[in-house]
Amino acid sequence: MNLHTTVTLVIVWLGVFTLHTAEGSVASQSMRRLSCINLSAEKVDIRRIISYEKQKVPVEAVMFVTTDGIKICVHPDQKWVQTAMKRIDRRRTSKRK
Known part of the structure; x- marks a missing residue:
């Protein structure tokens, strides 16, 4: 050459x-700074949850944030999880009005 x-x-x-x-x-x-790897089997008091975030990777999960700032990862198919997300969504829309 x-x-x-x-x-x-x-x-x-x-x-x-x-x-x-x-x-x-x-x-x-x-990856996001905080992502769910392990999922909790415990039910969280819905009244103490202030927000949530869905994730698909590395595992499908919902990360709830409590009033104390604690982040808890749970499986999204549980009935109480669906109820908690709907309640948070209702709170968010009522604050916007």
Whole structure:
């Protein structure tokens, strides 16, 4: 290879490397600061829950936040979880009016 071809290949390689690093690969994407890994089996007093967040990855879960700031992860298919989310949603819509 001559010098011109080598320099061109190095520049192209650096460009691809820089672009890939700037965008990041799927494996290097950071997860949320707090995400559910383990799910609690305990029922939480609905009156003490102030918000929730749904997640699909790494496990399907609902993260409830209590009035004390405690975050509790539970399975979203439980009846009490569905009831708690509906209650929080109603509270949110009533505050907006």
